[in-house]
Amino acid sequence: MDNGSFHKALLLDWHDHVMPIYLPAYSPELKPIERLWEHTKKDLKWENYSSLDKLKEQV
Numbered sequence: 001m002d003n004g005s006f007h008k009a010l011l012l013d014w015h016d017h018v019m020p021i022y023l024p025a026y027s028p029e030l031k032p033i034e035r036l037w038e039h040t041k042k043d044l045k046w047e048n049y050s051s052l053d054k055l056k057e058q059v
Contacts, residue, residue: 002031 003022014020028034040059049055 001020001022003025023030028038044055044058047058049058
């Protein structure tokens with residue numbers, strides 16, 4: 001699981017047979033979605049969009 005503080009619940013009751021394993025703080029190689037964001041941002045980073053709708057259309 002992602003190690004973000006927003007992904008942890010202090011009162012979460014894990015079953016005895018479940019042991020959560022958290023990813024290191026920075027581990028893009030373990031998160032496949034990071035490759036998609038890298039590709040998407042590469043094509044959009046030099047553009048300025050006048051509205052969110054135009055950005056959504058381009059994405």
